[in-house]
Amino acid sequence: MADAPNPFQLPNITKFKIALCQLSITSDKNQNLDRASRSIRLSVEQGAKLLVLPEMWNCPYSSDYFAKYAEDFDNRDASPTLSMLSEAACCHGITIIGGSLPEWDHGRLYNTCCIFGPDGRLKAKHRKIHLFDIDIPGEISFKESDTFTAGDQPTIVDTVGRIGIGICHDIRFPELAALYRKRGVDIICYPGAFNVSTGELLWELVQRARAVDNQLFVATCSPSRNSTGSYTTWGHSTLVGPSGEIIVTSGHEETTVIAQIDYSNIQLQRKSLPLDDQKREDIYKFIDAHELNP
Ligand SMILES: O=C(O)CCC(=O)C(=O)O
DSSP, rough: OOOOOOTTTOOOOOEEEEEEEOOOOOOOOHHHHHHHHHHHHHHHTTTTEEEOOOOSSSOOOHHHHHHHHHHTTTTTGGHHHHHHHHHHHHHHHHHHOOEEEEEEEEEEEOOOEEEOOTSSSSSEEEEOSOEEEEEEEETTEEEGGTTTTOOOOEEEEESSSEEEEEOOGGGGGGGHHHHHHTTTTTEEEEEOBBBHHHHHHHHHHHHHHHHHHSSSSEEEEEOOOOSSSOOBOOOEEEEEOSSOOOOOOSSSSSSEEEEETTHHHHHHHHHHHHHHOOOOOOHHHHHHHHHHOO
């Protein structure tokens, strides 16, 4: 007898709606969870199948809060945030790229993105690989590495297409995006919380660069701006297409952005401009070897 169809088996979806939930974050964790639930519901009502939440959305983005708000993901009873995400993914039959959250694991803190599939199961965890340490005197000083331990794995999940994950500062490193491209990723999702100092000049630039270099989709989701805290986020959650075009972007206020993704544009773009075939690894290798050994 044939197996019963699995209701959670995803057909090969190439066209679907994505939602970027740009949330306002407060110091009240329950309120943050309620806001996220509301935005998830709103996204589903508008037909979204893939949802992205911001970096650090259950907790203010400040070293003073990370440890206090962190949850042990292996102990679901002690992790209201993961329970909510899992229930929402399952009840609505959607994939949630769960932004990022402070995670406790064996006495260490990580900045972690949890990805839930439409059956509500945790499909993967991405721990931020490149921690954000910056010191521009008089402008911004922040040192994630004082608090967090860096992750050491790239993360790819297969749900609505093949999805690569990075968190905020991870977007600055083209090597990670190129690795995802090599492994057949269709879209890279970067929950992020760029700040007003680096955001204006670079946020859009790095997203479009990662998309156009690799001819794939890039989606970002940020918290909305809160100018009263110690860290002022830039906002501007965005979806970029495989030729570097901005499909949709937001301002810095709280909002839910919905957009249509069509993966067939990736193949179109790669066919008309076959960058992969045009690459000259022979020359890059030669230059590398020559510079090391002139
Ligand atoms: O790379 C940047 O300029 C900002 C990165 C950032 O805000 C973060 O990683 O949280």
